[in-house]
Amino acid sequence: MYDNPGPHRLVIDHVTKRYGANAVLDDLSFTVEPGRITGFLGPNGSGKSTTMKVLLDLAAADAGTAVIGDRRYRDLRDPAGTVGVVLEPNAFHPGRSGRNHLRILAQASGQPPPRVETTLATVGLDGPAARRRVGTYSLGMKQRLSLAGALLADPPVLILDEPANGLDPQGMHELRDLLRARADRGHTILVSSHLLAEIQHLVDDVVVIDDGRLVATATVADLTRSSARVRSPEPGRLAGLLTTAGGAVEPAGPDALLVTGLALDVIGDAANAAGIAIHELSAEAGSLEEVFLALTGASRTTTTTNRTEEGARP
Amino acid sequence: MNTIDLIRSELRKLSTTRMPLAFAATLVVLAAINGVAVAIGTDMDGSKTFISTGADQQSLVAFAANALMIAGLFGAIASAREYGNNTVIATFLNTPKRARALGAQLVAAGVGGAIIGLVGATCTIAAVAASLPLTEFEFLMSTSGVAQVLAASSWAGAAGAVLGAGIGTVVRNTGGAVTGAVLILIIVPPLVVQLASGMASWVPTALANELSGVALDGDSGAVAAAAGIAVWALVPATAGLWSVLRRDVV
Numbered sequence: 357m358y359d360n361p362g363p364h365r366l367v368i369d370h371v372t373k374r375y376g377a378n379a380v381l382d383d384l385s386f387t388v389e390p391g392r393i394t395g396f397l398g399p400n401g402s403g404k405s406t407t408m409k410v411l412l413d414l415a416a417a418d419a420g421t422a423v424i425g426d427r428r429y430r431d432l433r434d435p436a437g438t439v440g441v442v443l444e445p446n447a448f449h450p451g452r453s454g455r456n457h458l459r460i461l462a463q464a465s466g467q468p469p470p471r472v473e474t475t476l477a478t479v480g481l482d483g484p485a486a487r488r489r490v491g492t493y494s495l496g497m498k499q500r501l502s503l504a505g506a507l508l509a510d511p512p513v514l515i516l517d518e519p520a521n522g523l524d525p526q527g528m529h530e531l532r533d534l535l536r537a538r539a540d541r542g543h544t545i546l547v548s549s550h551l552l553a554e555i556q557h558l559v560d561d562v563v564v565i566d567d568g569r570l571v572a573t574a575t576v577a578d579l580t581r582s583s584a585r586v587r588s589p590e591p592g593r594l595a596g597l598l599t600t601a602g603g604a605v606e607p608a609g610p611d612a613l614l615v616t617g618l619a620l621d622v623i624g625d626a627a628n629a630a631g632i633a634i635h636e637l638s639a640e641a642g643s644l645e646e647v648f649l650a651l652t653g654a655s656r657t658t659t660t661t662n663r664t665e666e667g668a669r670p
Numbered sequence: 671m672n673t674i675d676l677i678r679s680e681l682r683k684l685s686t687t688r689m690p691l692a693f694a695a696t697l698v699v700l701a702a703i704n705g706v707a708v709a710i711g712t713d714m715d716g717s718k719t720f721i722s723t724g725a726d727q728q729s730l731v732a733f734a735a736n737a738l739m740i741a742g743l744f745g746a747i748a749s750a751r752e753y754g755n756n757t758v759i760a761t762f763l764n765t766p767k768r769a770r771a772l773g774a775q776l777v778a779a780g781v782g783g784a785i786i787g788l789v790g791a792t793c794t795i796a797a798v799a800a801s802l803p804l805t806e807f808e809f810l811m812s813t814s815g816v817a818q819v820l821a822a823s824s825w826a827g828a829a830g831a832v833l834g835a836g837i838g839t840v841v842r843n844t845g846g847a848v849t850g851a852v853l854i855l856i857i858v859p860p861l862v863v864q865l866a867s868g869m870a871s872w873v874p875t876a877l878a879n880e881l882s883g884v885a886l887d888g889d890s891g892a893v894a895a896a897a898g899i900a901v902w903a904l905v906p907a908t909a910g911l912w913s914v915l916r917r918d919v920v
Binding site: 409412413414415416429430432435436439441443444446447448449450451452453456459460461463464465466505 | 755
């Protein structure tokens with residue numbers, strides 16, 4: 357069924373996409389490896405969805421290439437059998453039943469009718485829910501139906517844009533288990549989400565973009581321990597120095613800084629060379645949220661986190 | 671995936687919403703109006719000469735011009751709502767060869783339009799036939815006349831739906847697509863005739879009437895009329911194809 361029985365690596369290679377004079381993606385490059393779950397993070401408007409659309413040939417890149425297992429999406433022999441997609445949160449006709457929505461997808465992609473019922477059961481939408489019109493579904497049910505569409509042909513690649521939106525804790529748990537099981541089978545999974553606390557427990561690798569540019573790509577483990585806490589009597593001067601050296605610097609107290617993107621020895625050497633006293637220099641295992649904010653700019657308010665949703669942060 | 675599956679999938683899209691019911695209701699209402707007109711309507715002089723001959727009755731039930739317009743709206747709404755509801759994303763994900771995907775959509779719209787034309791003409795003929803016993807006239811249409819009306823309505827319905835779907839694909843907005851279909855089928859043709867009177871036989875309603883065998887001053891012939899209606903449909907469809915190939919889907 358698949359175009360290529362081997363692993364499907366997703367490769368975004370120097371992709372630029374402009375809308376008018378505005379570059380939504382700016383020379384963006386990264387890869388997504390098979391057998392791993394890769395989180396795709398960035399503030400709202402950073403270009404995540406556009407990247408996915410370019411990868412899926414729904415939008416044309418102005419420069420660069422995006423391929424799935426060495427082929428452009430349009431050149432895949434069986435696109436629906438190779439890539440499962442959740443892209444828009446509400447891509448349904450509200451007057452159509454959930455079952456009919458899947459039947460349409462199944463018929464277009466040559467899937468046998470029983471596969472519709474199997475997939476509905478997989479996402480917990482079998483029974484009366486399948487007969488209801490999608491317009492009456494909750495957000496969580498719509499997400500489940502989107503996921504059912506993506507899983508319909510049991511594809512070896514999943515590209516999911518905010519699949520956890522609206523899911524209850526049980527749904528989140530099921531999504532985690534489902535994606536992990538597929539990654540363990542060697543499937544390639546790219547997941548964008550703004551629920552950073554959730555995604556930290558879900559993904560193996562992270563790609564962070566901001567303003568259409570790559571900010572970081574690493575394993576979650578590497579990224580979250582790449583922060584350093586530095587205390588100095590000259591935090592302002594040190595911050596400027598470390599920013600110039602390529603680090604992302606965030607205040608962490610009256611005389612402390614949280615530095616991301618620079619190794620401890622680089623920070624120490626730079627401070628020493630500039631004659632800045634260091635009172636503390638330690639590795640800090642931050643949360644993905646902290647690292648994300650440091651990488652993309654703490655002043656941005658476009659990223660929703662669990663904490664802000666709960667009102668814990670002013 | 672094969673082309674037949676794609677077309678069947680598109681037909682299932684059209685048949686699994688309430689839109690067909692709304693259009694079916696419209697056809698029934700139009701047929702009922704014709705039936706009532708036959709039963710109680712008269713000409714200006716109080717006579718019922720408008721149903722006094724087979725040709726008059728064929729003129730009354732000729733549904734092709736209506737089919738063209740109703741199916742045009744059907745195609746425009748169906749196509750534009752694909753974009754409005756974002757279901758077009760799944761369409762082009764499944765079939766990234768966009769010309770092929772759009773081709774399947776146009777064929778499905780054409781089939782839907784043909785059904786609208788056929789059902790509309792059948793209902794109208796049935797309503798008129800049911801009302802004639804209430805008058806002094808009987809059903810006088812020949813079998814070939816009935817067949818011509820049904821075939822013309824089906825063809826015009828198919829062409830209208832393709833025309834509407836082409837507009838919907840270009841405009842991608844239900845209100846705009848409906849407006850576009852109304853402009854092309856109703857408002858623009860008289861203006862064209864004003865500018866070039868020789869075009870009078872080639873506007874959609876004149877072609878539909880010619881195809882139904884009821885044109886007052888028809889001189890184009892049925893085959894040419896069928897071809898002319900097809901051209902009216904293919905121009906927006908081609909524009910839709912150009913649009914789909916050139917623009918981002920979302």
